Amino acid sequence: MDEAKKGSDIAEEIKKELSSVAQNRYLTFYIEDEKYGINIHNVKEIIAYMRTTKIPKTPEYMKGVMNLRGNIIPVVDTRLKFNLKEIEPQMHTAIVIIQLGGVLVGFVVDMVDEVLSVKDEQLSDTPKFGSKIDTDYIKNMVRSEDEVIMVLNLDSLMSQQELEIYDTISQD
């Protein structure tokens, strides 16, 4: 019993340490030539694109559900979410599994790039124009060498509101 407790304590510590490191690391990926980043802390895993099952009566950007080792998780087509045109899955198309408030959600992206460590001074606020997508989805910008990476605001991406709406409907 004590040992188990010790073990979990250590695990907790490691987790904390990792998360403090992860705070400043971002997974970057491409959607239609633009580079985006997600805090790696929220990324559960990345898998190759697989066929999803469409769920009736859901918004267009809800690509459907997929089978992740026995668990059924919803998948969002990030292109459609950003009001870009839908494309056929390509060789590099991937699904990034993200943990959003206790729920796993998959996001389809064109290509996964790298994991980037970012210093605080590289971060800057979002300009109100210039991107092809709704700036509400962008938390801030990262300047890295010659590139600009848009860090996605996960809360607005699959907003709490949306999750809650589903919740209240299901309670009725």
Next chain:
Amino acid sequence: MDKEKLKEIFIEEASEIIEKLDIEIINLEEKPDDKDLLNELFRGVHTLKGSANSFGFKRLGEFVHGFEDVLDYYRGGDDVPQREHIDIFLDAVDVIKEVFEYEINDTSGVPDRYQDCIDAFRNLINAKKNSSESDEVSATLDDLDSKDISSEFALDDDETTKEQGSSNVTSLQKELLRSLSETEILLKIVLTLDDDLYLRGQDHTIFLRLLKSEGVILSSFWDLSKVPPLNELDPQKNYIPSVEIYLKTTKDIEEIGEIFEYLEDYEYKIEEISINFSDEEENKEEEKVKEKSAKEEVKNIESQPQAKPRKTQKSENSQEIKTPSASQQRSFVKIDTLKLDELFDSVGELVIAQNFLAENEKINNIKDENVLKTIETLSKITRLIQNRVMSLRMVPIRDTFEKMKRVVRDSSRKVKKEVKLIISGEDTEIDKTMVDALSDPLIHMIRNAIDHGLEATPEDREAKGKNREGEVGLRAYHKGGNIVIEISDDGRGINRDKVYKKALERGLISEDEELSDSQVFGLIMQAGFSTADKISDISGRGVGLDVVRSSIEALRGKVEIESKLDKGSKFCILLPLTLAIIDGMLVKSSGETFIIPTLSIVESFRPHEDIVHTAQGQGEFVNLRDELLPIVRLNRILELDNNNPKVCESTLVCAENENGRFAILVDELVGRQQVVIKTLGKTLSHLKEVSGGAVLGNGEIALILNVEGLYN
């Protein structure tokens, strides 16, 4: 381990024990002279007392103590409990349940019947003692060897001295422990000496001498209570039933145990005394109980493994509270069902991966016998694992059925009917989560059968040429992929006309509806329906059977009713084997695969053009054997596309839900399959047409349709 956690364990184990008490008492009523049963009951009560006291639940402890005394009386003697005593026992269990609630919730005071029950215990014991004192004494001396010492002891002396005795011992143990140096341990050795010991050429002093060479004997206690006056003493007989020795030693318990190697298991017992005194006392008492059972069944090999490990078992702290109620023949491990679910998920993936291998063309093209053989073996093993994992969730329905005995007893008395409960198929296994949810509906249906099903009085039954005693049957069996639970009675039967009239009155049906018998009977399970002329305490408020129906439906089951006037009625609950798996029909619509639960499908067919009708503004109907079924186009209701395939070129699946029958229009049937149900998660739980998803053999997901939500 913190206190809260300990308390949790206590509550869980105590609830388990209390739950079993009812059943055991009822069984005891059937077989009052079954000492094993009584012992089992006693052990449960005893454990409960021990743990209640160690948690400071004094009210519970005291009450259970009284109950224990009563049971101990029956345990020790030849007297068997009569019906009125069983009544007291059952009342006691009710009070225990209440006190237990009080203790857990920290409510002050005691339940109403608390004192009454304690008084009843006392009266019972006093009455019994007075009436049988003389026979008891002679009996104890005559068959000394066949009887247990500890219970004898409790009978001869007042219970309180026994309690005091054991607490003295603990303070003694405390004292002895203080004398230990760090490398030494204190062992308590109890020798049980048979009365023909000397005739067998044994000498217990040998052991004392051997022990002395291994350590220091600090103290020994000789039970002299059985030694008769000198003029009655038989020098060839041993009158000391037991010796208790405290040994201080640096050797470990196993080494000391070797001294006694050639003794019978029941003749000696060694345990280490550690710091925890209060529990020590409990363990000691516990052992007396165990010891007794071990002795009684010493020839019964199956009880041996339980007796053996106890000897060397170090008494640890109180997380070690025993559950002697667990079956004696098998050992069990408690597993969180969540872990089982996880295991189940992984196995599901394994099956899919295996299917993938088995269906892979490239692999199948390999003309190597070994490869193919291995694949074949793999698929066999996978299926085996899947079945075993499935069976982990399954438990026999026995416990739930046994609980019904009490229900029958109580409610038959309340309505003054004579009822016999006949149980069969109690070994039928059913998903654990389902067992828990089945209890309440079953109780209700049993009560219903007794109250409404059976004739009003035994005389009424006789007038009809039946036995005075009404029969209520409870039966479980497998049928197809389902489990069927039947609740039957041989009573009045359901009066079809009466039900029909009532349903009309209540506006549940309209006059022009043609209903089959089973449909009419089904009406009695509708909300707001009650045919009982008199509202009784037990049932008849008309809120019951519809609750039963909805809780059965929540388990994805359904209720079917058969009845013959004056012959009786039969309620059949059809349930899926498990909540984790569903038997489904795979159908295709607009290129997507969906699953319709087979349980809600009546039939499927390809309609002929002639029987399809379109009613203006009302949609389409199909005339199936003179029944007009509305057609629900799956692709339209799920908003998959706007196609309008011809009805006569599609397949209709006739399904049934709360609102009646309807026909689901699909493109084609794929086949029937058992699938593992998965939730879609809360983000998608608002969809009323879909109840979940299932992973198909190819790894893709098909949605399971919720038949209730498709048509209303």
